[in-house]
Amino acid sequence: MPGASILFAAAIWAHAALAVPVARSAYAVKETHYVPRRWTLKGRAPKHQMLALQIGVKQGDFDALERNLYEISDPDHARYGQHLSHDEVNTLVKPTDEALDAVHEWLLSNGIGEFDYSQAKDWISVKISVEKAEELLATEYSVYVHQDGTEHSRTTEWSLPRHLHDHIDTIQPTTSFMRARTNDVGGERQLKKRDGPWPPADYQPPTDPAIARACSINGTTPECFKTLYKTKGYKQKVAGKNQIGFNNYLAEVPIRPDAALFLQKYEPSAVKGAYEYKFISIDGGPYHDGPSTPTELANGTDKEANLDVQTILGMTYPMPVTAYTTGGEPPQIPDEAAGDPPGNEPYLAWVTYALSQKKPPQVISTSYGDDEQTVPIAYAKRVCSSFAQLGARGVTLLFSSGDHGVGNAAGNDASACISNDGKNTTKFLPSFPASCPYVTTVGATQNFQPETAAYRPADSLGPDGALHAYYASGSGFSDYFPRPSYQDQAVKSYLKKIGSLHKGLYNTHGRGYPDIAAQGLYFQYFWNATNAVISGTSASTPLTAGILALVNDALISSGKPTLGFLNPWLYKKGYKGFTDILSGGNGGCNTTGFPLTEGWDPVTGFGTPIFPEIVKLAGGKC
Ligand SMILES: *[C@@H]1O[C@H](CO)[C@@H](O)[C@H](O)[C@H]1NC(C)=O
Ligand SMILES: *[C@@H]1O[C@H](CO)[C@@H](O)[C@H](O)[C@H]1NC(C)=O
Ligand SMILES: *[C@@H]1O[C@H](CO)[C@@H](O)[C@H](O)[C@H]1NC(C)=O
Ligand SMILES: *[C@@H]1O[C@H](CO)[C@@H](O)[C@H](O)[C@H]1NC(C)=O
Numbered sequence: 098m099p100g101a102s103i104l105f106a107a108a109i110w111a112h113a114a115l116a117v118p119v120a121r122s123a124y125a126v127k128e129t130h131y132v133p134r135r136w137t138l139k140g141r142a143p144k145h146q147m148l149a150l151q152i153g154v155k156q157g158d159f160d161a162l163e164r165n166l167y168e169i170s171d172p173d174h175a176r177y178g179q180h181l182s183h184d185e186v187n188t189l190v191k192p193t194d195e196a197l198d199a200v201h202e203w204l205l206s207n208g209i210g211e212f213d214y215s216q217a218k219d220w221i222s223v224k225i226s227v228e229k230a231e232e233l234l235a236t237e238y239s240v241y242v243h244q245d246g247t248e249h250s251r252t253t254e255w256s257l258p259r260h261l262h263d264h265i266d267t268i269q270p271t272t273s274f275m276r277a278r279t280n281d282v283g284g285e286r287q288l289k290k291r292d293g294p295w296p297p298a299d300y301q302p303p304t305d306p307a308i309a310r311a312c313s314i315n316g317t318t319p320e321c322f323k324t325l326y327k328t329k330g331y332k333q334k335v336a337g338k339n340q341i342g343f344n345n346y347l348a349e350v351p352i353r354p355d356a357a358l359f360l361q362k363y364e365p366s367a368v369k370g371a372y373e374y375k376f377i378s379i380d381g382g383p384y385h386d387g388p389s390t391p392t393e394l395a396n397g398t399d400k401e402a403n404l405d406v407q408t409i410l411g412m413t414y415p416m417p418v419t420a421y422t423t424g425g426e427p428p429q430i431p432d433e434a435a436g437d438p439p440g441n442e443p444y445l446a447w448v449t450y451a452l453s454q455k456k457p458p459q460v461i462s463t464s465y466g467d468d469e470q471t472v473p474i475a476y477a478k479r480v481c482s483s484f485a486q487l488g489a490r491g492v493t494l495l496f497s498s499g500d501h502g503v504g505n506a507a508g509n510d511a512s513a514c515i516s517n518d519g520k521n522t523t524k525f526l527p528s529f530p531a532s533c534p535y536v537t538t539v540g541a542t543q544n545f546q547p548e549t550a551a552y553r554p555a556d557s558l559g560p561d562g563a564l565h566a567y568y569a570s571g572s573g574f575s576d577y578f579p580r581p582s583y584q585d586q587a588v589k590s591y592l593k594k595i596g597s598l599h600k601g602l603y604n605t606h607g608r609g610y611p612d613i614a615a616q617g618l619y620f621q622y623f624w625n626a627t628n629a630v631i632s633g634t635s636a637s638t639p640l641t642a643g644i645l646a647l648v649n650d651a652l653i654s655s656g657k658p659t660l661g662f663l664n665p666w667l668y669k670k671g672y673k674g675f676t677d678i679l680s681g682g683n684g685g686c687n688t689t690g691f692p693l694t695e696g697w698d699p700v701t702g703f704g705t706p707i708f709p710e711i712v713k714l715a716g717g718k719c
């Protein structure tokens with residue numbers, strides 16, 4: 098079903114409908130945010146540039162939504178599995194009339210009468226010029242240039258009338274400087290070819306003959322994953338009722354002819370799947386049915402999207418697959434008077450669309466992330482609460498943990514691990530949305546018997562004879578989100594084991610991630626009609642999504658509720674269905690990162706899935 102979909106319902110607010118006018122009050126600063134590294138100030142923003150401001154109006158009762166989410170996700174609660182309806186969620190989060198009236202009154206008194214709403218009316222979107230926004234928010238916008246050449250109009254401080262401070266959580270684009278990135282480390286960063294010993298000297302081949310036949314260090318395949326995680330032979334029973342989806346950002350398009358070549362070679366029974374998955378385009382997200390275009394090839398795009406779709410189809414055919422493509426960045430959408438699109442980070446646009454749907458897929462995989470510190474905290478919190486709303490609807494959201502251990506994508510040295518606190522404090526840099534407590538975050542492993550944490554030093558020889566970039570499974574603790582109670586015991590016990598290691602470099606009270614892991618090194622895949630290998634938590638995340646979607650098939654056909662928001666169940670009993678990963682490396686920020694331990698650790702979480710065990714623990718039959 099290709100085609101652009103409507104994200105917001107438009108409405109003109111009738112002035113007469115206003116009850117009592119709200120008293121005006123003086124402006125006071127609502128938010129300040131430092132400009133992150135790698136952005137430089139270029140000059141004043143053009144006055145007539147259009148901005149699509151997203152106004153996050155305070156939700157009516159998010160606490161009740163959260164309480165509901167935890168009850169229906171707790172296997173010991175009477176309401177376990179009783180996911181909320183679309184309307185129930187909207188009713189809980191809809192802002193109060195008082196909040197909406199106050200925001201409307203403010204906009205109208207500034208001459209802004211045309212708004213778009215999210216379905217719950219908790220987001221109001223207005224298209225206005227930079228000049229108007231500067232007046233509305235008592236601020237000044239400037240053009241900032243990222244070192245990759247992208248330009249955005251942003252500000253470091255903005256204000257609101259005092260009486261609105263409690264009614265509005267966030268407004269963007271104002272202070273957001275995030276740059277979503279794919280969590281894959283693949284062929285594109287190969288430096289040069291080198292001869293050398295292959296497989297690596299420390300590689301131990303599997304001893305189990307079935308695993309040894311299916312799994313090769315030279316490149317992993319669906320056959321390997323099915324054997325290793327024991328989905329092999331499972332016959333889906335409710336493929337139409339059960340669905341899986343995955344996100345595509347940054348102009349990535351999953352390419353059908355490449356998926357067909359991949360499946361022909363590695364999972365021939367699924368080859369029709371290459372032409373059956375549906376595209377849903379949000380905010381002008383690109384899609385097409387042909388091979389990668391010359392621009393896509395020149396830009397090296399579609400690798401991430403191909404990895405995702407090929408991995409999912411290889412695991413889940415004939416389950417229906419939805420590929421969401423969300424636009425906004427880069428390239429910028431050329432309409433709206435060359436406006437600055439709201440999708441400076443795409444998660445909000447996507448989740449707002451997903452929440453507007455009556456039946457989103459039950460499992461959705463996302464292999465993208467940002468440095469948490471580049472996302473303004475108020476905005477990160479609102480996007481994270483939107484994920485909670487999808488969780489309450491029974492959707493399992495999986496996010497990749499990142500590919501740079503405790504650091505960010507800028508490299509494995511201390512200079513890449515500098516806090517955006519105005520003081521340049523050296524510290525570990527967590528990743529968002531991986532750090533959101535309402536999603537399940539997936540790390541990566543390598544090798545087969547035993548599996549170990551995915552780790553590869555810089556300039557490592559790969560199976561293709563080329564040198565590959567540094568890679569360590571993303572790992573850490575949020576600076577924004579406190580530790581949720583479901584992981585209290587697991588995380589406290591881990592922190593006790595590591596004692597004072599890395600003290601001061603991470604937040605001991607933050608949400609720890611990842612929650613689980615799966616294979617993530619040297620996946621076979623096709624791009625530009627060519628077979629190559631690619632690695633990352635970008636690989637482990639769609640793989641895990643495929644396996645959990647198969648669990649849902651078994652649950653639905655056993656008359657049980659689907660997994661929904663996984664974590665409360667996972668930390669209480671589901672972890673028993675995962676193989677604990679005990680060794681392997683981590684790194685980032687010129688450190689050895691966090692150590693692996695018995696039980697949960699912030700490198701591989703509870704470990705890798707054992708399909709029949711998970712089905713059993715969730716009350717289903719294979
Ligand atoms: C992996 O590739 C090497 C050559 O690069 C070959 O010698 C070896 O047999 C291959 N291993 C497997 C398991 O296919
Ligand atoms: C794509 O494949 C064609 C044919 O093999 C090759 O000539 C071209 O260089 C490839 N493009 C890229 C960007 O790798
Ligand atoms: C490809 O890169 C060019 C130059 O960097 C840029 O202008 C263009 O928007 C990019 N296209 C896509 C599809 O990413
Ligand atoms: C990384 O750590 C090593 C050893 O501790 C040290 O010699 C080196 O200077 C560090 N590099 C950076 C960029 O911090």
Ligand SMILES: *[C@@H]1O[C@H](CO)[C@@H](O)[C@H](O)[C@H]1NC(C)=O
Nearest residue numbers: 134135515518519520521522
């Ligand atoms: C932090 O680093 C940036 C970029 O190197 C520099 O411009 C700034 O002056 C530094 N701030 C402090 C307080 O050292």
